[in-house]
Amino acid sequence: MDASNPNREPSDASIIKLESSDGVIFPTQFRVAKVSETIKTMLAVSALENGENPIVPLPNVDAFILNKILIWADHHKNDDAQATEGVEVIPGSPPVISPWDANFINVDLPILFEIIQAAKYLEIKDLVDLCCKTVANMIRGKTPEQISRIFNIQRDLPSTTSQRGEEL
Amino acid sequence: MGLANIEELYNDCLYHIFDFLTTEDRIIFAQVCHRFRQLFINQCAAKYRMYTLDKDSSRLELIQFCICREAVECLTIDLDHFDTARCYRSYGCETPENCFQILCQTLAGMLRLEHLVVKQESTVIWYTDSKAIRSDMTAVRQLPKLSRIEIRARDTSSFERVSQLCHLEELQILVPKISLATLVKCCRSSGNLRSLHLGYACIQKNLSYIVPHCKNLEVLKFGMPANSSEYLQLARLPKLRQLSYFGIRRSGSFEPLLSALAAKSQLTHLSIDGGSLTMQETCQLVRIQSLRHFKGFYSTTDCVEMLGCLANLEELRLSIFCPTDISNNLLPIIAKCKDLKLLQIAGGNVNTKSLNDAISLRKSEPVVLVLK
Numbered sequence: 001m002d003a004s005n006p007n008r009e010p011s012d013a014s015i016i017k018l019e020s021s022d023g024v025i026f027p028t029q030f031r032v033a034k035v036s037e038t039i040k041t042m043l044a045v046s047a048l049e050n051g052e053n054p055i056v057p058l059p060n061v062d063a064f065i066l067n068k069i070l071i072w073a074d075h076h077k078n079d080d081a082q083a084t085e086g087v088e089v090i091p092g093s094p095p096v097i098s099p100w101d102a103n104f105i106n107v108d109l110p111i112l113f114e115i116i117q118a119a120k121y122l123e124i125k126d127l128v129d130l131c132c133k134t135v136a137n138m139i140r141g142k143t144p145e146q147i148s149r150i151f152n153i154q155r156d157l158p159s160t161t162s163q164r165g166e167e168l
Numbered sequence: 169m170g171l172a173n174i175e176e177l178y179n180d181c182l183y184h185i186f187d188f189l190t191t192e193d194r195i196i197f198a199q200v201c202h203r204f205r206q207l208f209i210n211q212c213a214a215k216y217r218m219y220t221l222d223k224d225s226s227r228l229e230l231i232q233f234c235i236c237r238e239a240v241e242c243l244t245i246d247l248d249h250f251d252t253a254r255c256y257r258s259y260g261c262e263t264p265e266n267c268f269q270i271l272c273q274t275l276a277g278m279l280r281l282e283h284l285v286v287k288q289e290s291t292v293i294w295y296t297d298s299k300a301i302r303s304d305m306t307a308v309r310q311l312p313k314l315s316r317i318e319i320r321a322r323d324t325s326s327f328e329r330v331s332q333l334c335h336l337e338e339l340q341i342l343v344p345k346i347s348l349a350t351l352v353k354c355c356r357s358s359g360n361l362r363s364l365h366l367g368y369a370c371i372q373k374n375l376s377y378i379v380p381h382c383k384n385l386e387v388l389k390f391g392m393p394a395n396s397s398e399y400l401q402l403a404r405l406p407k408l409r410q411l412s413y414f415g416i417r418r419s420g421s422f423e424p425l426l427s428a429l430a431a432k433s434q435l436t437h438l439s440i441d442g443g444s445l446t447m448q449e450t451c452q453l454v455r456i457q458s459l460r461h462f463k464g465f466y467s468t469t470d471c472v473e474m475l476g477c478l479a480n481l482e483e484l485r486l487s488i489f490c491p492t493d494i495s496n497n498l499l500p501i502i503a504k505c506k507d508l509k510l511l512q513i514a515g516g517n518v519n520t521k522s523l524n525d526a527i528s529l530r531k532s533e534p535v536v537l538v539l540k
Contacts, residue, residue, distance in 0.1 A: 113174060116181050128184060135174070136188035144199040151174040156202045 016043060017055045018070075024063035025055065028070060035073045037123035061118045068111070069118060072104055072127055079126070097133055105134050109151070175203060182207055191228050198235055205235065213239035221271070222246040234270065240278045245271070245304065247288035247321070275307035282313045288321040309333050315360075319343060330354050342367040348374055355381040363387035368415040376401030383407070391415030391442065396424045403428030410437035417443045423452055430455035439463040444489060450474050460507075465489065469497045476500035482507050488516025495519040499526050506532040514540035 010016065012031035018039070019025050033039045039056055046054040058066060097105075105112065112131060119127040139147055148155050174182075186194060186207065198208035216236040221244065225233070233240075275281075286304055308314055309332045317330065318340040330339070331350055336358035341351075348371055355361055355378045362384055366375075368391040375390065379401045388402065389412040402408070403425055411429070413422070422440060429435050430452050438459055444467040445453065453462075454477040463485040466472050472494055475484065484501065488494055495518045502508065503526065511523075518539060527535045 109174070113177055116177060116184075120178070120181055120184075128181075129188075132181070132184045133188050135185045136193075139185075139189060139197055140193055142196065144196055147197065147200050153173070153175060153201050155200065157199065157205060 010043065018066065019055050019057045020061055020063040020066045021059050022062050024066075026063075026066060026070060029077075032070060032073045032077045035076060035124050035126070037125075039122065058122070060121045065111075065114050065118050068107075068115060069122065069124070069127065072101075072130075073124070075100060075104070076126065097130065097137075101130050102134075105130060175201075179207060183211065186211060191232070195228070195231050195235070208232075209236050209239060212236050216240050218242040220244040220246065230271075234274045237274045237277045238279050241280050242283040242285075243275075243278065243281060244285040244287065247286060272304065272307040275304065276310065278308075278311060280313055281308065281311050283316040283318075284308060284314060285318040286321065305330055305332065311335075316340075331357050334358050336361055338363040338365075340365040341370060343370050345372075346370050348377060352377050352381060355385075360384050365389040366391075369393060373398045375399040379404055386410060388412070389414070391417075393417065396421050400424050400428060403432060409435060411435060412437075412439040412441065414439075414441040419443060420446045420448060423448050426452035426456070433458045435459060437461040439485075440465070444468075445471060447471055454478055469494050473497040473500050476504040478505060480507060481505040483510040483512075484508065485510075485512040485514075486516075487514045490516060493517040493519060495522050498523060502526045502530065502535060506530075508535050509533055510536050510538065512538040512540065 010030045012029065012034075014030045015027050016030055016033055016039075017025050018028050018033060030043075033043075033056075039058075042056050043054065046056065061069070105115075107115070112134065116128060116131040116135075119131060138150055142150070144155070147153070182204070186197070189197060194208060198205045212232050213236045216233050216239055219233060219240060219242070221230075221233070284304075312335065314333065315335050315337040317333070317336060317338070319330070320340075320342040322344060330336075330341075331353035333354075334357045336354070337360050339354065339358070339361060342365070344367070351366075351371060355364075359381075361382060364378075364382070364385060364387070366389065371390070372392060373394050375392065375398055382405055384407055385405050386407050387410040388405070388408060390399070391414040392398065393416055395418075402411070421443070422445070426449055429438075433456055435456055435458055438453075438456065438461070441463065442465070444465045447468070447470070450471040451474070453459075453464075454474050457479060459478050460480050461483040462475070462478065462481060465487045467489040469490060469492055472486065472488070475481070481501070484505075494513075494516050498511070498513075498518070499522075502511070502523065520537070520539065523537055527537060
């Protein structure tokens with residue numbers, strides 16, 4: 001550990017080990033893993049307690065999803081945080097998604113929802129944004145009936161309440 | 169593998185999805201199922217807890233407002249913006265009549281509504297006036313928490329239905345005229361009415377008729393040009409603590425009422441905003457020893473001096489209409505009213521220095537002197 005680094009952060013190239021909920025170990029470059037604020041924090045804590053080369057347990061993420069997330073993280077490891085934060089959501093226009101991301105996130109809905117939940121847990125803001133934009137795009141411009149069909153949601157509102165808004 | 173359904177997502181994830189939706193899409197989303205609707209309400213309700221419906225209320229906002237109706241606690245409806253007459257649209261009527269029907273249905277669902285203000289003050293003559301207020305009152309009469317109503321309108325010959333509300337604690341009726349029968353019925357049905365504020369001369373006579381039905385009335389504000397016999401009985405209200413009169417009245421007309429109030433001596437606040445008090449009136453006034461706050465008009469200096477007899481006075485607000493220096497007349501008040509905290513003088517001539525000297529000599533509470 002570099003004594004001159006007050007945050008005791010590992011170097012970008014160093015390899016850390018991430019353990020999924022089903023016990024699979026993913027050796028990962030710190031440069032990739034640090035897109036997750038949660039992992040960064042856990043590393044800082046365990047570095048203080050256990051010294052070098054810790055294993056970071058991720059009990060809320062299984063191997064399949066973790067693998068998926070690490071693929072995304074590897075592609076985005078060089079992203080400039082400033083550049084992505086500067087992009088404003090323009091109300092009324094569909095959120096912009098890059099072709100690579102669009103292809104990456106083209107998965108079945110159950111996988112998509114699980115990635116959202118995992119990315120939220122791992123605090124990977126850009127990935128949460130990507131997933132939520134994708135879901136928002138599916139909702140955009142649809143009727144309540146279409147939305148309930150797309151997401152297989154039981155419509156449990158009395159028809160008068162659900163229609164009241166539309167009458168106006 | 170995976171989450172079976174979008175409904176399994178935690179709320180914070182769903183809120184995040186919300187962030188990427190336009191208002192229109194959020195409204196649609198809220199119509200899909202109960203949970204989404206609740207999320208929508210959680211996000212927007214704060215905005216509608218206290219809300220004013222007026223010409224700036226856009227269609228989208230009205231829809232959101234309708235969805236969040238159960239969160240509304242305080243609502244102001246500006247009726248000037250509801251009308252059928254298209255020719256008046258250019259005056260700013262952007263909230264069409266058919267919205268009004270929906271509003272009334274929505275009103276009936278505002279289970280948390282505590283305070284309703286209905287305004288209709290425009291000088292343009294609308295067609296829906298009375299019908300509108302009547303519909304409002306029909307819609308809200310079942311609401312369990314509605315305890316404060318304010319009505320400000322030019323013409324409300326037809327809001328008898330206020331009398332169907334029975335949880336009212338505060339009622340403000342600022343209209344040119346209402347029938348005494350309606351007011352009496354209203355007081356009778358809302359046995360817990362604590363505060364009543366009537367517009368000037370909206371009741372022309374026999375205001376005393378409300379007295380048997382206002383057992384819990386503590387605060388009353390009214391004004392009328394009639395003889396004191398029309399309101400003398402108000403002094404008999406068993407819980408009356410604060411009485412305000414405003415507007416024109418005949419000189420000396422308050423003597424009987426003040427005398428009756430003095431006999432009970434339970435009033436703590438009295439405001440007579442209009443008409444200088446005469447010597448006879450002041451003689452009765454200073455007998456109301458329970459008075460802690462008093463506001464009045466004077467045009468003679470010797471009457472002012474007598475107010476020093478009000479031993480429990482805490483706040484005194486005077487408007488003076490005489491050119492002579494009244495500082496010396498205020499000195500007894502400063503000396504004798506031990507609990508005095510505020511002395512406000514509007515108009516008149518005062519010597520600030522001598523008053524401040526007198527205040528500094530007091531052993532008790534310091535007095536804040538306000539000169540207008």
